[in-house]
Each structure stands twice: as C-alpha cells, then as structure tokens.
Amino acid sequence: AHFWQIAAEWPMLPLPDMPTYDVVFLGNVISDKRRMLLELLHGLKDEGISVGIYGDNTGSDGHNTYSFAEGEALYRNATLAIADCAYPDQTNYISNRPFQCRSS
DSSP, X not given: OOOOOOOOOOOOSSOOOOOOOSEEEEOOOOXXXXXXXXXXXXXXXXXXXXXXXESSSTTOSBOOTTOHHHHHHXXXXXXXXXXXXXXXXXXXXXXXXXXXXXXX
16 A cells, blocks of 8 residues: 555635735744744844744744645745744655645
C-alpha cells in the first residue's frame, strides 16, 4: 500500500480580499521552536517590515485554519511566505501550507 497524506485543495475563484504583507506566516503555536519563529517575525515589525501572522497565536492578525481561499489570497499578496516543518522527525506528515505557498 502507498500512503498519501495530503492533497492540494484549490479554492474556488474569485479569492476573497485579504491584506497585503511583505512577509506572511500561517500557523499555530505548537512548540517552543514555533513560538521562537513567531517572536522573530513579530520583531520584523519593529524593523518596519509588514508581517501578517495568521493562526492560534497571541497577537495574530487573524485566523484562517481551514479557509484555503483566504490562505491562498494571503500567499498571493505577500512578497515572502514562510512555512516551517513543524514535525521534522515525522516521515509521514506534511502540512498543506508548503504546497499552497508554492502554487500562489
């Protein structure tokens, strides 16, 4: 048997109006490493870089966990999208977000 953990889910067009950022990150705080990443991204705001952070996080700009259309619009509007590998020791898991970033 083959394991297919995820497939791309393309939203129906037109995409919703979403803000534009220099840098965007979609994800929840699920570990100390993720929290450190979010602290770094919040620090970029102090440097005058517009950063959009979406997820279940303190100080986030919004939540869109399963709104693929909102996520795609955010990625398309951003200059740079950040996606991390939250579970590097797993051999059978990946988030949809790296795929969504690349297609936007």
